[in-house]
């Protein structure tokens with residue numbers, strides 16, 4: 484039997500202040516109308532592959548730039564959050580079928596503006612590995628490169 488969770492919400496403690504570097508970076512990307520690329524991130528190898536692939540996608544597509552999912556989700560008054568909320572399109576690369584970050588993003592951005600990618604079927608590896616450190620760095624880089632190439636091709640061809 485598959486386990487599951489019904490829709491739920493979290494109460495998050497409020498926060499004061501802004502990250503100066505994040506504000507400047509996000510404002511620059513808002514002005515340049517860049518498409519934010521978010522990823523779930525390690526220490527899980529699947530999240531790490533998603534993170535590395537997202538970095539590469541943003542480097543290879545000049546119309547895109549990496550956005551910070553945590554600042555987007557947890558600092559709602561930040562320019563990072565505004566950039567993601569107001570972008571015409573948002574690319575979300577999750578590490579596996581659980582789609583953790585994309586499920587949160589759907590509460591902030593209309594579903595039709597999200598390109599939501601599950602990276603796992605793009606490499607089909609590591610079903611029995613958790614920690615990213617259990618996979619050699621060269622291999623992580625190579626797998627992420629192959630995942631990113633497929634995502635770039637998908638984004639370029641709509």
Ligand code: SF4
Nearest residue numbers: 523530578579582583
């Ligand atoms: S989507 Fe998968 S890899 Fe990403 S945080 Fe959730 S469980 Fe981890």
